Amino acid sequence: MDMTLIGVILVVCMLLMLTSGVWVALTLTGVGIVGLQLIGNDSIGLLLGTSSWSAVTGWSLTALPLFIWMGEILFRTSLSRDLFEGLSPLLSKLPGKLLHVNILSCGIFAAVSGSSAATAATIGRMTLPELSRRGYDDTMSIGTLAGSGTLGLLIPPSIILIVYGVSAEVSIARLFLAGVLPGVLLIGLFMAFTTIWTLVQKRAGNVADEESYTFKEKISALKKLIPIVLLISCVLGSIYQGVATPTEAAAFGVAGSLLLSVVMGSFTVSGFLNSVSGAVKNSCMLGLILVGAHFLTLAMGFIGIPNALAEWIASLGLTPIELIVCLTLFFVVMGCFLDGISVIVLTTSVVLPMVTQANIDLIWFGIFLVLVVEMSQITPPVGFNLFVIQALTGKNILYVAKAALPFFFMIAIAIVLITAYPSIVLYLPTLMTS
Template identity: 85%
Template sequence: MMDISIVGAIVVVSMLLMLTSGIWVALTLTGISVIGLALIGNDSIGLLLGTSSWSAVTGWSLTALPLFIWMGEILFRTRLSQDLFEGLSPLLSKFPGKLLHVNILSCGIFAAVSGSSAATAATIGRMTLPELSRRGYDDAMSIGTLAGSGTLGLLIPPSIILIVYGVSAEVSIARLFLAGVFPGLVLILLFMAFTAIWTLIQGRKGKTADNVSYSFADKVRSLKKLIPIVFLITAVLGSIYQGIATPTEAAAFGVAGSLLLSALLGSFSLNGLLDSIAGAVKNSCMLGLILVGAHFLTLAMGFIGIPNALASWIAQLGLSPVELIIYLTIFFVVLGCFLDGISVIVLTTSVVLPMVTQANIDLLWFGIFLVLVVEMSQITPPVGFNLFVIQALTGKNIFYVAKAALPFFFMIALAIVLITLYPSIVLYLPTMMTS
């Protein structure tokens, strides 16, 4: 049998060649698995692919994925973003930065019902960027707040990427959702604090033509526009946190609630419903195929012995958990420069998790860390997906958008430092709710 280091090198080179040639991620995962198994002389490749594919797509926890995607697709076609903007604007009019905070909070709230980073950035950006420009806000800061806050769709539950990680790492999705709450709030506060400080430092230069004032009655009326979305968030996430429903059942509640909300907002139509179903099917099939490839890769890596060999190598290096986290952060940010977030997770889970387990790092905490690092990569060129979304909205150069998002890249890095120093930010809620 070929030496494991040679097999590993061939697998890595094959993966890079497939990815750079434009082959789908799912087919790349399957292809390198076949190559690896063939190199060690395994003659049961077809049987292994069949059994791993079946187990990858028949897990009950996975049924939450298409439902949450469908919920996001329905809400994407409502006037929810407009109501968020109109509801939050009066409430934040006295904050340094004013409507820039609406960008941040709108993304945070929409993330809590869409579960998608791209959908969050695109939906909120369509509403806020033209209005911010009209009122004379700094262009780069408007784009930066949207780029950074758009990544919240990856972290704030219900997060699609957390579901993918939970299925891949066999970690409770409900506990992952709980673990993502406080880090998501911390990130929102960091974004808002930076925006306020930037505005105060700018002084006169930071002042805009936004001289709109709101009375107390205006602020009270604005709250009415926030009631539907707050109700939906409470129904979906509250049912999970209170133990009333599983993530899958909560996702079903979310779909029903989003259809009701769509009807109440006057944006329900048969064409919109059919478009939302088509979008959900398309995205769910794409993710399902990726998960099949990832599951097969995990099985193949186990037969080859790469994860155990890497774990032993890491153990011999004597790295502390913090040193390992530093190296993994750099590794994932670099990898995220060329791959989307879900691909990063499914490509690396089978190899990285044994190292993490060897270092006695909590897999629940590691899932949130991984999502934060993926958030950083979403606003890092050349393949930061949020950058492309905002470039399409604004017509700006991709590097202009990346430069505008850079301060928020560092805010996410600060959040990683905080959860590393204080793991209870991640673990407190899951521990409290399950004790």
């Protein structure tokens, strides 16, 4: 059967299954089965068994449930409140004040949770009511939370970077390092936009929250940041210094988060059991998706679609920049209908051969891919962060999307910058290998 016809049939099957509500993991498996049937391969059971085993038995994958569990434990502590109260006095001189607390709180919490949705939900529960009480603009309060909530995907330890690392077979430790500077860049862009917006509003006379803090209060606030700074230092520092692998660091993180919950007085038996339950559910969901993606990748290899597509892209003579532009548009559209992890596992088998053909560094591409997925997280109709914030605020989904739009463009600017200056991504990983 013609390769183009097979490709069209598989795309149609995938769309039909996804739109009919079939789980993403089962859709991936189903499309792989249809593809193998079309080429007359009758070893589907054997291939599914072997691919499933290899998909879930990689040592690097063991970091995934541990980091998820760490995030679940911290989700149930008073960490977000301490973050808010610790950062508020320190940022009181910046135009925008508590809006910057929103951004930095998300950035810091992202470094210990690894989840975009958990970051937005945890920080939003604390900051949105306080911002509203102090008279901050609702649109900007929601926008800063929606935009900076996506940092959970990029700032290590990121769950989605672990999934990409496993799928693309690249070093997770190097991916974590690669995400640091782009994460700082995004925080800087968000804060710069917030500062400019606030100064414009100040000229118009729309100023909120003129509260000031004494030097003693600022010093006292620093104490509340010590626990989370220590936890981040232990988890990420152990990886970057080569003391521990990502999996070992994740185990340290779980132990540290449990210790924090006890010290903060947030530890309860029910909370502990709920954290275990939440971690198991999320880990099983991601594990099933990875099994489906691994099987689809294997099926695509037998069919020959990735190589054929890579050869076709090569024949077009696209420059790496033109390919990146096309892939950006493709992933943003995909992200409008699928969650970020599904986008990555769904497309890796087809996209990576093109990327390799264009001599694009796979570490750099992983960070680029996460940034594009971040954009899709605040893009309707299936922007997960939009749903989280809608649930917190009760606002219309389009209202939330409109509030997040400026931060969508900030992420786009970050993509342009890392494309123009790849060293933003590759500098720290290069130090690790040198």
